[in-house]
Amino acid sequence: MIDIIPVVSKKQRAEFIDFPHDLYIGDPNYVPELFMAQDDLLNPDKHPFYQHSTAQLFLAYRDNKIVGRIAAIWNTQHNAFNHVNEGQFGFFDCIDDQEVADALLNTAYAWVKEKGGNKIVGPINLSTNETCGLLIEGFDSPPVAMMTYNYPYYIDLIQNFGLQKQVDLLAYDIPTAKASDRSVLLMDKLEERLKRSGIHLRLINLKDFKNEAEKIKRVYNKAWDKNLGFVPMTDEEFAYIAKDLKMIVNPNYCIIAEKDNEIVGFAVGIPNINEILIKIKRGRLLPTGIFKLLFGRKKIKTLRVMMLGVLEEYRKMGIEACLYGRIIKNAKTYGIERGECSWMLEHNYMMNHAIEQINGELYKRYRIYEKEI
Structure with a gap:
């Protein structure tokens, strides 16, 4: 029973x-x-x-x-x-x-x-x-x-x-050694073209994280609003998630595209802390898990690009390629061995094609199910 x-x-x-x-x-x-x-x-x-x-x-x-x-x-x-x-x-x-x-x-x-x-x-x-x-x-x-x-x-x-x-x-795997240099090579030219349109790329400013997060939230809620199942975050929800991300975020993998001091696109990559969590028994930080978490962060060799969004009116200008290019370049510089881009809706053909162009390989698939009542 x-x-x-x-x-x-x-x-x-x-x-x-x-x-x-x-x-x-x-x-x-x-x-x-x-x-x-x-x-x-x-x-x-x-x-x-x-x-x-x-x-x-x-x-x-x-x-x-x-x-x-x-x-x-x-x-x-x-x-x-x-x-x-x-x-x-x-x-x-x-x-x-x-x-x-x-x-x-x-x-x-x-x-x-x-x-x-x-x-x-x-x-x-x-x-x-x-x-x-x-x-x-x-x-x-x-x-x-x-x-x-x-x-x-x-x-x-x-x-x-x-x-x-x-x-x-969909989840795409991109080994850094095999990542196409195309995005990186084109990045300088694309960035120069974007600058002529008043668009500049920079790293996130962790010293002004609260204001940065507020600007990113506005783009996030607009850039994803046509995605299946999307739910805009409330101010409280975004602050909650931002607080957690701030503890693990590396500014080298968080790139912002701005025009007139307003964010028009961004990409957020986070260190894959699962490399450490897999060693923490039953998810308990005490008594020894906290040390594994603190001392293991510098040894992380993988990265997850978990968000990449550009306002609709600024798409197809090359901003997406520059964001990816910056992250790839920085990942190589700091010894990251592979990255995962996830998750991508299966019918987001433009973004999926962009990942495939830099030799991203589809290696995991997740499914959402439904049943009528």
Whole structure:
């Protein structure tokens, strides 16, 4: 018999966070999330998502043992912005058992239906501004920072429930040694042409991070507004994410394009801290994890380009190529061995082609599923 129990206590929330550590024990590609970060993300009293939306966590038990978890999500911002009436599911982890998976997914499905939703979409871990997507290709290496990972059998569990593909999210691998020099070689000429149009490139100014983040937020919310499933960040949500990113960001990989002192485009690359987190047992910083995190940062050899956006009226001017070119050049200079560009919508042909032009290779694919109610 399977019992589905709503998470209502701090102890249960800790068990919800810890379940994947036991599920993936022995998997060399599993990266534990930091417990403190996950606890804040799932705590309605701490994360700004819950100022406008809601989520309910559930645990599945069999013989008094946890065998699965799921979150049912109602994102009011998403529904209002995209003119839809749907709920999401996220944080789905489960043993290889269709009965358990069905019980979890049916619980989330019923919760969304009770909210009045006509569709359930996922996996989305709160919103598309957080981690999302089920890994369906590329199981032979660990995920990079802020990307998901799961067992291959999840695909059957999800699809056997009746969920169908909505869209795929792509991740490109770019080994620095193989990266095309084309963007770098053209960069100087392109930048000179951009300068004649009043557009200049520079590194982010971490000493003025608050103002920089505010300007970037305006571009972010405009540049992505036509992307499938996009949800504009509230001021509180953007400040929350910016605060976390500031702790790991390297200005050499955060490039800004400006015109008349206004940001018109930007690219954000972050060191792949998963190289360190994979060594931190059960995501606990104490007692020794904090030292691995602090002393391991300088040894990171991979980078994730997680955001690249240009305002619509400034596209096709070469800004995107210059942003990529700057990051590639700096990555080579500072000993980065490879980078990942992710995630890209499968139908974002212009950006995907730009990555392929610099010898980016599609090596992981993630999928968002949906089911009508």
